[in-house]
Amino acid sequence: MKKIAALILVMLLALGCVAFAEGDEITLDVIICQYGPNTQDWFLGTGMDGTNFVDKFEAENPGIKLNLEVVSWNDVYTEVSTRIQNNNAPDILNIDVFANYAADGLLLPVKDYCPDELFEDFFPSFIAQSVIDDTVWAVPDLASARALYVNKDILDEVGVEIPTTWAELEDACQAIVDFYGGDVYPWGIDMTTDEGQAAFSYYVWNNDGGFVDADGNVALNSDKNVEAIEFAIGLVNKGFTNPNPATQTRYDLQDMFGAGKLAMVIAPNQLPSYLADKGYEVNWETAALPVNEGATPGATGVMDRVMAFKDDEYPDQAARNEAIGKFLTFFYAPENYVGWVSMEGFLPAVNSSVAALVEADPSFEAWLAVLDSCQFYPTALDNWDAIKQGVIDVEQQALTGGDVKTLLDDLQAKIAG
Amino acid sequence: MNTIPIRHKWEPYLWLLPSLLLMSIFVVFPIGIVFKLSVSEISKSGVVRGFIGLKNFRDAFRDPAFGTVMLNTAVWVVSVVGLSTLLGFITAMALNAKFFGRKVARSIVVFPWATSLVIQASVWNYIIKGEYGNLNNILLNLGVIKSAVNWRATYQIEFAWECGVGIFVTIPFVAFTVLAGLQSIDDAYYEAATVDGAGFWKKLRHVTIPLVKPSLTVCTVLNIIYVFNSFPIIYTITKGAPANKTDTMVTLLYMRAFYDNQKGPATAMSVIGFAILCVCAGAYMMTTMRKEEA
Amino acid sequence: MRPSTPETVRRANLRALAVALLAAALALAMLCLPLYRFSATVFAKKSGNTFVGDEKYQAVRAEVEAEAARRAEVTGRMPQIVENVTERTNSKGEKTSMVAFEVREVMRRTGWQFIASGLGCGKVLLAALICLVAALALLGAGLPGAMATDWPTLPASKRVPRRIAAALGLLALLLIPVFMMGCNLAFSRQIKLASDGFAKPGLEALLEKLDRFLYDGAAGEDTLSLMGGVAYGPTWALRALIALLAAFTLGALMLSEGHPAEALRRALLYAFVIALCALILYPYYVMVITGFRSNAETTDMYFQHLLPTKWVWSNLSDIINRGVPRYLLNSLMLSVGATGIALLCGIPAAYAMARMRFAGKKAFLGFVIMSQMFSPVVLLVGISRLMNAIHLNDSVWGLMFINAAFNQAFAIWLLRGTFVSISSEMEQAACIDGCNTVSAMLRVLLPMAAPGIVTTLIFVFINAWNEYTISTVLISTAANKPITVGITQFSSFNMIEWQYLFAAALVATIPVVILFMCIEKHLAAGLTAGGVKG
Known part of the structure; x- marks a missing residue:
């Protein structure tokens, strides 16, 4: 029986070693909420014109790997808070709330990673919903x-x-x-x-x-x-x-x-x-x-958000911020973002995609007007x-x-x- | 005694070692963490801060839903364990009798256990939906009822459904444990009882139950623990709504931890639950096992 | 038991026969009485913006009265005119009122009228009648010449007809609820569906029959709308019919078995087993029929179809495309691994518990039971931290160890019971022959304990297969998810794709059920050992 116990320990150690080995490239842990039946397919399957978000992103951004998980809304709070309690927060999170994470000092300010050009693209009234103490902590990913x-x-x-x-x-x-x-x-x-x-x-x-x-x-x-x-x-x-x-x-x-x-x-x-x-x-x-x-x-x-968590242990913070920025730039690029928003019929959060969306479905225009007059939860x-x-x-x-x-x-x- | 000689005093412990190791690493260590967290301050998003003594426990006891939920938990455990034991016992008696198709019937009875609780709960949730559920569908299309019935008209009824599903999925476990006990009873006992003029009930009381009891004991202890800790049924069917009135302790602490972000009190609640289980299951085990030994 | 002489047998048989004949005669008589009472609208008229007594009201009233008079000519009875006035003040303070007139008639229909109607329910009633008559005939064939023959010695030629008669009596009895269900189908269910705009095939014919049955053919095209207002209920005669048929069955049973207690007990056993199996299979029936419905049909609020109109087998290929095979494979690996580890750790521990004397045995047992007392949900944080520390996060390996650990209590309990129930003589002999304890266990005990080990194996396997909560939190890569977690993609935020959820659930259940069925024999045997001596 000693053998079995030893075997188990050896196995544990071996697996530990394997997990420690890391290469030069940066890996971003991303959690995306499941908005509907197509979300998983779009990010990980074949729902993006035969390919998927992760493959396309990794092909265009060598050196950045995405460990992207699509989580059902039922489980996402459980998963995120468990990971936070274990100091294992994701790098990028898509969820509806942000204030608690900001209050605990877990989030990176958006300015640290979001390219200016992209930041200017968001609807200002949306960005205003994610401000605490004059700092923007998250960016909207979509609205309804x-x-x-x-x-x-x-x-x-x-x-x-x-x-x-x-x-x-x-x-x-x-x-x-x-x-x-x-x-x-x-x-x-x-x-x-x-x-x-x-x-x-x-x-x-x-x-x-x-x-x-x-x-x-x-x-x-x-x-x-x-x-x-x-x-x-x-x-x-x-x-x-x-x-x-x-x-x-x-x-x-x-x-x-x-x-x-x-x-x-x-x-x-x-x-x-x-x-x-x-x-x-x-x-x-x-x-x-x-x-x-x-x-x-x-x-x-109603608006959901994308936010980036701090990872103080990562050696090259600048490279990490840049990678997160690249992720956002890629996500909000009209050729990708239009598909994402229209897939489940949501409303956009950036100006650059409005034209294409209205062209595809004129009824969007009326909704965008409604959106202008909307009140949002005091998140x-x-x-x-x-x-x-x-x-x-x-x-x-x-x-x-x-x-x-x-x-x-x-x-x-x-x-x- | 049915033992074998051992060479060294420490040998038995060596045999226990793998099991001990496995449980210590994967069960006891997490339990330790829970105990530690229960006296720590935890922020809403989950960041663990320092020691704050028993504040979490005080908050847990002060939770407005605590009383209702304790009552619900008691109803849940007693009704599910009690009724599933009773019905499981009857089922086992039936499956032990000789009849045409017994093998098929036995295979069918294990079905509910072979399906995960999440799935079972989802199916039943679908079945009792008033608007499009299958219960209305089948009863209407067979002409048993005249118009669609709202099967979950009040939360009391919904809670009763949840208990029903709990009983449904627990029966096979009890039934097979008891069945095993029944099969091992020597027919000679019954023959002797028949000669003494004992009827069905007398045989049940004086032969069957005493002989099946030992196998029921451990089964019931485990059952109490599993049912107390059971989470998917209530979470899937009502999520405790309305206002925690259909919650049990485990679902309440889950909601408190992950919906209301009261992670400290939630952890304290789990320690309270552990204490309750220890007392209940422990007391049950003590009394039944002591009797057996006597 | 009292000895039965020919005289007592004859007397008992006469008594039973009297009960049966009387019940049958009364039952036949009941068919001549009204079985259902209908309170039917034969004509309806609504008028909005009217007040009682004004001109518009008078006009409508006259029209309704003319219709009632016409109706009276057909049936020979003056029907009742009901007037309903709804008055309401709207938010602007204006008063509005609506008057609804109904010409109502109370009708009763006897059993024979049902049978003659040609309706489905009438046919069922006819079948019950035929059963009863046939049962009477069989009693006639099974009784003469054997009235005083003790039941155990009845020749087959006499016993079989009596038994069949009892069975037919039971069938007739069971057909009465079917008849009532048929009435609901004809008088309300199909009418409701049709008025909601979902006509079933054969509706025309049904309406024609209903018209003849209830309205003497006077309703014509209005049958559908009139039927919408029909209230109906069974009369006392129908309830009496049920009781009488039960009495007849009992009489016939006494004639064939002498003492019905044993027969009743058998019947009760079968009834219980059949009811239990039906209840248990019901959710699986739901999974099958819902798993292969189209998306729209899963939430059909008019309950149009008992079975899918079209079996959408592509649901199966859809879930396969959405990763279900991969999840199944993960679950399989996870369960096999967990079972293996649980047994590797559990067998030695159970062996020591069963065969060796040492201090702290009880403490260990207590420890094992205590380790089960936290719900996995509660331990999520701890487990997740542990897994991070040993770098088994997001891996099937980690889940294997967790599941093995959480099933130790059960495994040790079962295995220990098995080992205790096996005599240790052989092992003792082996030890004297120079074997050490390890090989004594491996070579001597384990082969004998095989059934118990198989049982443990299957229990642990199923528990691991069904585990959900821990996997949800630990596993983040799609390719590592077990099936229980994988299928949550079909139920996001309560927007549930029922057809995929249930199709996947079936796929996830089938392997376990097959495993269970193959191993059922061992299961019982293993539990015997594990349970009783435990």
């Missing part, structure tokens, strides 16, 4: 804008117009319920653990409320917010919505909408391509989100994660009978205090 989608056939049959205010929305919902009974849900709400914060923004931003007040301080329990969330919960309790808002995700809603079981839903701009992919035939129209009477409309935009707050999970928790508590005012007061006390 949310809008109201309605099933025109259902609305016509019932005889209601597209609602623009909350009162009209309730009328329309009631009319649809009267007409169809339980066969068609009038309104889709997603208050799931995955994306409940979006629902929060849809209602509070259209009632002049928000996550933060005018001075940028967290203000979750404002009267406007309470009113907005009570309205949303009211829709559920009146039976105007899909039956299980706490577990029915946006994709469940999109499927219901496609099947004609849901009359109205708030969804991102890539909904049409989702419907087409699945073969749904719906006569849809888009409109602005309904607002509470007298409030200023607020569209919701630069270092307690954004607590806010996000907090509002989701409030929504779900309210769904099971909790009092919105008390819940939001408690949350505010917890976050601010």
Whole structure:
């Protein structure tokens, strides 16, 4: 048995030695989130005109190797935080949040690696979303804008117009319920653990409320917010919505909408391509989100980011920064980036690709206009994660009978205090 | 005694060495790290800072969902272990009887175990979807129900489904352990009992159960541990929604660690869970094993 | 057990026969009573922007009453007119109202009417009737001349007809729920599908039959819309029919077996096993039919088809193109490696635990069990740090060791039980002959313990094959992912490609199931040793 134990140890050592051997070239660890069924194929398979991102990049940039991993959104937080706890952060990360990483001093400032020419190319309003203490910590990789989608056939049959205010929305919902009974849900709400914060923004931003007040301080329990969330919960309790808002995700809603079981839903701009992919035939129209009477409309935009982590142990920092810069330059080059953005129907983050995208699909132009007026989550707050999970928790508590005012007061006390 | 002579006093330890080594490196070392982390400050993104004493534990106990989740965990462990043991026992009794197609039936019963939990949970999640799930599909198309049913109307029902799936995947393990015990019972015992005029229930109580008990003991201990630590079923079907009301301890600490970024309290929670398991499984083992020895 | 004399047998048989005949007669009588009660709309009219009493209201009301009168001429009964007024104030403060008129009729349909309707459910009822009549005939053939013959000595010519009669009685009983399901299909399911715009073939014929059955052919083209408003439910006669058929079956069973307890117990056993197997196979059925559906059909919210309309076999080639074979290979390597390591470490430990006396035996057992008490999810950080330290991150090798380590408790428990159950005499003899303990174990014990080792092997193999959480975090290169992690690419952020997920899940399950089936015999044998003496 000694032999076996020895064998195991020898094996461990041997593997360790193999792993230590390193060449001259630089290897970048990259983590990309899986946006849809094509992401993996585009980066690692054959989805980029027969080749893939990694092969093409390595061919054009000798001396730089990519160890690129596409991770599902379900697992990416687990993986990244485990790696950070073990001082093994990736070099380049694509994810939605950045404030915590910046607060812990893990990120490189964008200026350190991003070529000026590329930096100028980003939409300034997007870059502004990734600034903490006047330093830009991440660059946007793509965005999407949310809008109201309605099933025109259902609305016509019932005889209601597209609602623009909350009162009209309730009328329309009631009319649809009267007409169809339980066969068609009038309104889709997603208050799931995955994306409940979006629902929060849809209602509070259209009632002049928000996550933060005018001075940028967290203000979750404002009267406007309470009113907005009570309205949303009211829709559920009146039976105007899909039956299980706490577990029915946006994709469940999109499927219901496609099947004609849901009359109205708030969804991102890539909904049409989702419907087409699945073969749904719906006569849809888009409109602005309904607002509470007298409030200023607020569209919701969502943006994800690319950021680079520090690696103090790497001997040649300049070479590393340059490699990261090359990665970004390659990624955002129109011939690559256009394919990436349009593949899953997202909206671009750089100017240089806009022309090509609009040419391919004229409907992009309208969306870009919407994007201009969008509000984004306050992701630069270092307690954004607590806010996000907090509002989701409030929504779900309210769904099971909790009092919105008390819940939001408690949350505010917890976050601010 | 069924032993063999050994030449040196240290020889048994040599035999244990590979196993000890394997477990020490790959299990005990990570456990040690968890203990260390539980008294360390961990930043939201995961950077480990210094020692902060028992603050993480205090935060864990103060977690607003802690009470609900402990209750859920108790319901989860007791119902899944209890019912799967009961049903597994009945299944084993049935599979031990002679009937046409027994070999096929036995092969079928191992199926749920041969499929990973993630997949099982995904399938059941699909089955009970009210909008397009297969349960509605099959019941409607067979005419059993008149219109589609929302099979997950409240979170209590959803939690019951989760327990059901837990029981479903645990039955084979129990069934085969018990079946093995049943097969080894000498028919002579039953014949003697029949001569004494014992009926079905009497035989069950006085012959079957006592003889199967030893094999159930260790199986139940392992079962308690596996079920307590089981994570994919709840994570796949509800993710604890709404508001942690369907979470158990392990899913809650996962959500706290990776969704809410409260990594310190989450690590403390895992140590608390470990302590609970040690007490429960330990107590169970002590009582049952002591009885056996007596 | 009381001894049975010809007299007691005859009396018992008479009793049973009386039960059976009475039940059958009553059951036949039930067919003449209404089995279903329908509350049907025969005419409907809606009018918007109306208020009760105004001109528009009067006009519609007159139209509805004329229709009711026409209907009364056909059926000879005046139907009921229901008036529903919905009043609502909209957000602008305007009052609106809608009046809906319905001409409703309560109808009852007897069993014979069902049978005569030509509907699918009627055919099922007819089949049940035939079963019952045939069972009666068989009882007639199986009884004369053998009324007083004790059951164990019944000649086959008498026993077989009685048994078949009981079986037919059971079949008739089981056909009643099928009949009710058929009613749901005809009266609601297919109507609902058709009104949602998904007409099934044969709809025309069905509507024609329904028209004749419910509306005496008066509804014509309106049948579909009228059927949408039909409420229906079984009457007490149908429930009585179920009870009567059960009584008949029991009577026939008593005639064929004497004491039905044993027969019932057998029936219960089969029922349990069949139900259990059906339940267990159900998720696999779902995987098969969903794995080969088209993407759109996986989320069909109208539940149009029980089975895929078209079996999309290309799902299989799609998942193959997306790397599934590579993942399978990784899983195979990982599981084989983990099993090998677990056994290499576990066998000696179990041997020492089973065969040697030493201090700290219990402590070791406690240590083994304790090592299992952390969920792998909890240990992620620790494991990942360890793997970084020994440079086994992102490698199948690392996973092998982890899985082997996490299965030590189980392996040692099973193996120790196996070894304990085998007598040590042979080894002792071998030791006296000059073998050392190592060769005693290898040459003498292991061959005998083969079944137990096979069992352990398969348990560890399956656990390693199914491991997911640790692999997710440790493995980052696509080419190193095991299948459990590989298939997560089909379910990104809850946007799940169900067809690929399930096709891949099937592919991942099949190898293990085959392995299991091949080894089932050893499994039971091995567990016997491992469990009982453990």
